[in-house]
Amino acid sequence: MDRPGETTHFGFRDVPLGDKQTLVNDVFHSVASRYDLMNDLMSGGLHRGWKDIMINALNPPRGDRPFALLDVAGGTGDISFRAAKAAGPAFHAIVCDINSGMLEVGRERAAKRHLDTQVDFVEGNAEALAFADRSFDAYTIAFGIRNVPEIDKALREAYRVLKPGSRFLCLEFSTVEMPGLDRLYDLFSFKVIPPLGRMVTGDAESYQYLVESIRKFPKPAAFADMIREAGFSRVSWQTLSGGIVALHSGWRL
Numbered sequence: 001m002d003r004p005g006e007t008t009h010f011g012f013r014d015v016p017l018g019d020k021q022t023l024v025n026d027v028f029h030s031v032a033s034r035y036d037l038m039n040d041l042m043s044g045g046l047h048r049g050w051k052d053i054m055i056n057a058l059n060p061p062r063g064d065r066p067f068a069l070l071d072v073a074g075g076t077g078d079i080s081f082r083a084a085k086a087a088g089p090a091f092h093a094i095v096c097d098i099n100s101g102m103l104e105v106g107r108e109r110a111a112k113r114h115l116d117t118q119v120d121f122v123e124g125n126a127e128a129l130a131f132a133d134r135s136f137d138a139y140t141i142a143f144g145i146r147n148v149p150e151i152d153k154a155l156r157e158a159y160r161v162l163k164p165g166s167r168f169l170c171l172e173f174s175t176v177e178m179p180g181l182d183r184l185y186d187l188f189s190f191k192v193i194p195p196l197g198r199m200v201t202g203d204a205e206s207y208q209y210l211v212e213s214i215r216k217f218p219k220p221a222a223f224a225d226m227i228r229e230a231g232f233s234r235v236s237w238q239t240l241s242g243g244i245v246a247l248h249s250g251w252r253l
């Protein structure tokens with residue numbers, strides 16, 4: 001950590017910048033084994049549709065052309081599995097995540113799906129990727145960047161490891177500004193999700209962090225500026241489900 005004295009947010013709390021990653025890691029260690037079930041329950045299955053929209057945008061080649069995806073904060077592998085299903089036989093993905101518990105669940109899921117040759121799981125930090133410059137055809141990060149303490153560093157790393165002409169895609173919770181839906185969404189977020197988290201994972205606090213961290217994440221235009229700042233071109237975004245989620249895209253030219 002090279003920013004001594006700086007603070008950041010962990011949900012609604014201010015914490016020393018150097019403490020955030022450990023707190024985030026505790027969250028995902030705690031929920032790893034029931035993470036996928038909770039996603040379905042919390043979103044009523046909507047996260048599947050959002051992920052499919054990301055895979056459509058990724059549009060991995062269906063033929064024999066090799067395609068290397070880096071799926072950062074890829075957790076239990078959902079994005080990479082979906083991409084592998086949509087792609088041809090020369091597709092390969094690396095799921096890179098800082099949390100060994102999430103990766104372990106991901107490896108088991110890959111084996112069950114017979115995707116363990118096409119999808120590898122590697123422990124690593126989005127802020128300091130252990131991959132060579134210009135080595136991937138695409139970079140995805142889904143519901144991950146919000147958890148990274150220094151988002152600007154992660155975006156610069158994304159740019160560094162992408163080949164020129166390749167794409168960055170980020171799916172993340174965003175801001176609901178639709179009148180009516182915003183109040184309903186807040187009510188559901190704060191009154192339903194943490195108790196549901198307690199019932200399913202025995203951990204309400206991790207899901208309290210989830211709903212708070214969503215509120216602290218930049219709005220789509222501000223996040224697009226951060227992506228441009230990291231060097232990406234043709235940055236665009238689309239909001240989904242009334243702004244619950246946004247999909248950002250950028251190109252390394």
Ligand SMILES: C[S@@+](CC[C@H](N)C(=O)[O-])C[C@H]1O[C@@H](n2cnc3c(N)ncnc32)[C@H](O)[C@@H]1O
Binds near residue numbers: 099
């Ligand atoms: C909400 S999960 C998303 C998992 C998966 N992408 C999905 O869509 O289901 C967030 C993931 O970000 C990971 N994460 C948090 N900080 C990270 C970091 N600095 N580097 C890499 N992964 C990180 C967590 O370990 C966790 O697995």
